[in-house]
Amino acid sequence: ALLEPISVAITAVERAPARPAHSLLICGAGPIGLLVLAVSRARGVGPILITDMQPSRLAIAHQLGADHVFQIDPTHSDVATAQEIRRVLGEAPEVSLECTGIESSFRTAIRATRDGGCCCLVGVGKNDQTLPVNDFAMREVDIKGLFRYHHTWPKAIRLLQTGKLDVKGLVTHQFDFKDALKAFEVAADYSKGSIKVQIVS
DSSP states (O other), X not given: OOHHHHHHHHHHHHHTTOOTXXXXXXXXXXXXXXXXHHHHHXXXXXXXXXXXXXXXXXXXXXXXXXXXXEEOOTTSOHHHHHHHHHHHHTSOOSEEEEOSOXXXXXXXXXXXXXXXXXXXXXXXXXXXXXXXXXXXXXXXOEEEEOOOOOSOHHHHHHHHHTTSOOOGGGEEEEEEGGGHHHHHHHHHOGGGTOSEXXXXX
């Protein structure tokens, strides 16, 4: 069940591309963001900072090897948040991977990315969003989209087989098939701390 999102994560890391020794910002510590973190760490990318609003998700990100975790304050502007991300990371990230699809997060990712860097939109959000065009154009930040993957399943399988990618920590809840309705309720309620909910028959 995790091969598909792992394939998305591999494609995101390769499309950016995030290479060893690149500083990396990951916006969003949901299932995709955490898998992007795990794949990036397995490939030697770093230092890595990951953001989210939920402390429970940031705790999992820390366990998966994030160098820095950053809790988003929704009352702060994207400019202020980007400046604070740069301060905590110790530099402006060379690559930013936006995994939420939320406009304010995408704006923050763009503003945080270093001049000449790359910001890749992994998360899917609203069709029309307002972005700081002059900011990324004048600083020559490349904006890339991501919609599909290809030829990544063998890579995902190898990462799991070799133990370079350990995703057990992403399965936060497990339910018997008879409790499937409860499983869906937990999966839909972020306050329950769910990342991946597994139904076992």
